[in-house]
Amino acid sequence: MEAITIKDIAKALNLSTSTVSRALRNSYEINPETKKLVMEYAERMNYRPNPIALSLKDSKSKSIGVIIPEIANHFFSQLINGIESIAYNLGYHVVIFQSHDSYEREVANTNYLVSRKVDGLLVSLASLTTDLFHFQDLMERGLPIVFLDRVPKEIETHKVVADNFAGAYEATKHLIQSGRKRIAHLTSPIYLSNTTERLAGYKQALEDHQLPFDESYVKYCHYGGKIVSENEAAIQEMLSLPEPPDAIFTASDKLTTGCMAVLQQKKIRIPDEIAIVGFTNIGVADLLNPPLTAVVQPAMDMGQQAVELLIRLIEHPQKNAEFEIRSLKTSLIIRQSSGHS
Amino acid sequence: MEAITIKDIAKALNLSTSTVSRALRNSYEINPETKKLVMEYAERMNYRPNPIALSLKDSKSKSIGVIIPEIANHFFSQLINGIESIAYNLGYHVVIFQSHDSYEREVANTNYLVSRKVDGLLVSLASLTTDLFHFQDLMERGLPIVFLDRVPKEIETHKVVADNFAGAYEATKHLIQSGRKRIAHLTSPIYLSNTTERLAGYKQALEDHQLPFDESYVKYCHYGGKIVSENEAAIQEMLSLPEPPDAIFTASDKLTTGCMAVLQQKKIRIPDEIAIVGFTNIGVADLLNPPLTAVVQPAMDMGQQAVELLIRLIEHPQKNAEFEIRSLKTSLIIRQSSGHS
Known part of the structure; x- marks a missing residue:
């Protein structure tokens, strides 16, 4: 398969290369229809930004940690595929961890991911987690976290759930x-x-x-x-x-x-x-x-929306942001x- | 749940703490029956070594990268559960990546994991991978890799497959x-x-x-x-x-x-x-x-054996090691x- 470039995408869709580039980075300057058009085309043509080049440009690790209860579950594996489909096109690596519904493992995963400098976390809580300090602490220290599926009431951030x-x-x-x-x-x-x-x-x-x-x-x-x-x-x-x-x-x-x-x-x-x-x-x-x-x-869609929200938090950090709770139809x-x- | 210590395990099994400690590190000095006894007891009691303390002791990151084609597959999810069951008890984090059967993603995953300093890799090849340079290069530079399930003929290392x-x-x-x-x-x-x-x-x-x-x-x-x-x-x-x-x-x-x-x-x-x-x-x-x-x-068993072989390579690096190909009965x-x- 031949690698396609931003130029190729721009030509095929009759857009400027800077529009394509910003659409792929999910920039606010580009309208949603154009972004969708560009991302879908990029996905279909298997467009791949060069994550190594990207991470040299800034100090970010260009990676996202995902902590879910278990992968042997159709809902969670579809969720991850949704996350990866967007993240990959935006030049982010996706690192997956299982908590096995254990609070201790969730904490250990979180600490590990942070020590390895991920740029943000997507989390579906372990069923045995009742103490949320490990997440609250990180958010206060500036790490973006978006919750999905199993979400905590007590923490204010973006959340994506099914209805x-x-x-x-x-x-x-x-x-x-x-x-x-x-x-x-x-x-x-x-x-x-x-x-x-x-x-x-x-x-x-x-x-x-x-x-x-x-x-x-x-x-x-x-x-x-x-x-x-x-x-x-x-x-x-x-x-x-x-x-x-x-x-x-x-x-x-x-x-x-x-x-x-x-x-x-x-x-x-x-x-x-x-x-x-x-x-x-x-x-x-x-x-x-x-x-x-x-x-x-809509697991795939939930994963996609959650990672979009997370990458927005990573790339456009704002104080006093309005957080969204998105509830998707089953x-x-x-x-x-x-x-x- | 109260955290149990090596002392507790030693007392319960009537062994010395140093035996338990070495059994948990999968040391050769301890016989297999004792190791099995200790590990099963530790797993059952949810014993958790402190990975942070462990990684301060040496320069290792105490983490293992796993690259598999996809997680939405019962065989691979059982394989991962086998890997995690052993790794966790030995104080290693397990970082999971999907290649989606794409050569490009497998290479990108590998590069990312190495840049994040994992201690070793467990790999089941993407179906579209025919060039193995990304693995050969790393092995020559000293990174232990064990292959499982989908294994390359051309690379000499430990391999775990089903018969x-x-x-x-x-x-x-x-x-x-x-x-x-x-x-x-x-x-x-x-x-x-x-x-x-x-x-x-x-x-x-x-x-x-x-x-x-x-x-x-x-x-x-x-x-x-x-x-x-x-x-x-x-x-x-x-x-x-x-x-x-x-x-x-x-x-x-x-x-x-x-x-x-x-x-x-x-x-x-x-x-x-x-x-x-x-x-x-x-x-x-x-x-x-x-x-x-x-x-x-025997996916669980395959995962367990592969990670044991990998951790052995990580902790006891040897030149001119004899590599094993383990073929497990279906x-x-x-x-x-x-x-x-």
């Missing part, structure tokens, strides 16, 4: 309209932002359709379903209720596939006995037995797992 | 013994080590069972199935053959699910019309329709997708 409330509301409403009466919710630890938002959407949908909310139908998995026995225990508790659920709304990748595996093992038919809707970006939803109804997050994709009862 | 030949042989033999006569092979670019090894295993199994090898039954996907149209075209070519296949042996995660999706779309029944065996570590093989017969690689897990015809 978890609306996504959960829509999923629950869909189950109600499919004739389900006892809808359970299998979810992650309560202190994660997306857990409380999804729970609120689920509750509101029940209320709006005159179904009672019953706390015993909600099960929190401390490890977010990553431990098989945890899924098994939660579902066993649900099935042992005087009136077991006729539907389960599951809040993540691992909780969804874990739940399906337990039901399959117990020979409980989906959707005849229990319907399932998962809040998941799993790639093989169509190939599952039965095909899975899913609330899908999509409900209906398949057989939530079929009519 | 691709035997895995492919076993998969093909299983299809033959299930009564299949026209077994196709859907695979990645030919210049990857694991492509040629799997192809050789497939060929040998055909030959040993008196089935002819026919090149038109083998389709190479340049992007390893990451582009949907590529899967579709390859499978369409197979189906258009005068005698279409009655089984397909697929060589990776994405090729397997891509192939299943195309067959489902075309309403071709698996396994009645076409049986499938996939060389894949996909986590939901049991939940697919039909459940998928798979050749599973397992064939039989489910319905390869059922009798």
Whole structure:
């Protein structure tokens, strides 16, 4: 593949080279349509700025640290691909770390990244993180951080999330309209932002359709379903209720596939006995037995917007900046797992 | 969670603190059973050495760079979890990069990691990498590199791979013994080590069972199935053959699910019309329709062994070292997708 240059892009799009150059650096002087045009063309043609040349020009390391709970998860891997697609075109390296949902590892990752002089951080919080000092301290010392997906209320900065409330509301409403009466919710630890938002959407949908909310139908998995026995225990508790659920709304990748595996093992038919809707970006939803109804997050777009906001903070540091909280729409994709009862 | 110390571990296991300390540093002076005992206990108790203290003691950065083609792949994410499980206990940070199967990105990642002073690299080659100078140059300058999964013939260092030949042989033999006569092979670019090894295993199994090898039954996907149209075209070519296949042996995660999706779309029944065996570590093989017969690689173990070999090179640099090529056994897990015809 031949390397293409800013000149080539300018010629192909009939723009000046300085416009292309500024568009690729995501400059405010260029309008969004032109930037989009240039970036998409650059991405398609595999345009690559020379990161080494770039970092010699200024004292920045031209790198961004990403700390996420785990990479073995379709949502997070799509998020990272979104981050990389923009970062790479703007000449930034993306360094990926897993916290494994551990507070200690999140702190260790953060310290390491800072000691290696990254220019900014993108973070989705570990489920076991409740103390935020390691981030607050860095922000006070001037390091830009943007949170995404699992975001802290207490820290003021840009945040990019899915509209978890609306996504959960829509999923629950869909189950109600499919004739389900006892809808359970299998979810992650309560202190994660997306857990409380999804729970609120689920509750509101029940209320709006005159179904009672019953706390015993909600099960929190401390490890977010990553431990098989945890899924098994939660579902066993649900099935042992005087009136077991006729539907389960599951809040993540691992909780969804874990739940399906337990039901399959117990020979409980989906959707005849229990319907399932998962809040998941799993790639093989169509190939599952039965095909899975899913609330899908715009993970790629979330990653792209978050890294754009971060690079803006890195390149145009401002005191008293107005911070944005962007909430992106999810999509409900209906398949057989939530079929009519 | 309270932090536990080397003293606590020593007390619990009735060992001296110096034994525990050396076991955790993977020292040769400690026998393997003791090391295993100590490391497992440390992992279980979430023991965490202080990486900052450690890196002050010597001039090492106590970090390892990992460059893999993509993280949205069960095999690679398990591999990384294996790497991290050992590295973390030995006080090393793990920095993850994706090459997206691009040679240019692999080179850029490598340069970046070196400029950030990692102590060593673990690499699984990008499918489009044919020039190895960026690695050879670094090794000559003294940077330890261990390759895993997709390894270069031309470079002498430690390598950890799955026994691709035997895995492919076993998969093909299983299809033959299930009564299949026209077994196709859907695979990645030919210049990857694991492509040629799997192809050789497939060929040998055909030959040993008196089935002819026919090149038109083998389709190479340049992007390893990451582009949907590529899967579709390859499978369409197979189906258009005068005698279409009655089984397909697929060589990776994405090729397997891509192939299943195309067959489902075309309403071709698996396994009645076409049986499938996939060389894949996909986590939901049991939940697919039909459940998928798979050749599973010991990805976690591969990651652990590779990082142990790398840390040994980092901590005990030797001239004229004997390099190992470790080939780990795969397992064939039989489910319905390869059922009798």
